[in-house]
Amino acid sequence: MLIEVFIGAANNQCLASMSAKEQLTWLRSVAHNKVIDQYRRTYRQPVSSSLDDIADTLFDEDDALPEQVAVRNEKYALLQRYLASLPETQQKILWLRFGQGMSSKEIGEILNKSDTAIRMLLSRTLNFLRNMYAHTDGGKHPDE
Incomplete structure (x- = not known):
């Protein structure tokens, strides 16, 4: 469109x-x-698909299989626990950067911090999360 x-x-x-x-x-x-x-x-437009056709398309990809959905949900729950363990400022920076798509400069203006400070804090936060995954998940990345 x-x-x-x-x-x-x-x-x-x-x-x-x-x-x-x-x-x-x-x-x-x-x-x-x-x-x-x-x-x-x-x-x-009238719907002309049968229930079997719809069910087949739901499971065409491996990501839509119930087992994969369950694993993905477990990974999301683990990520939520890790995020909840972060200090509020780090949570807010992650939310502004990845949830709102803001640049580090924009985040710095909101939090009254320099662009460099935000980038450094963001980097440290992401490294901290990577380390948490490495220690609790046998070194697997959360997307694997």
Whole structure:
């Protein structure tokens, strides 16, 4: 859908003459309309799949097998315990960096710390988590 919006923008000759605010408004309305169109197409088409077909597609990949889901859930629970054991500042830095996608500079501005201090603390925190996994999981990486 996103590509359709940008193709529409590329084909719209009037877009270049608009102000930045008008361009953003135009892009948002086109994106909104594309989402509505997709929603309408999806819900108007009758479903013609049998339950067996759906069940087969659920387990096409090994990651969707019940055993793999259980292992993944155990790994997530272990990660949650490790994260909960971190000081609040380290938890917040990890959340801002990986949960919110912020840069170390942006995080530093929020926490009133330098970019270098945030990068160092982030590095130390990640190394600490790696060491916790290495000592409790027989050296396996959590994604293995």
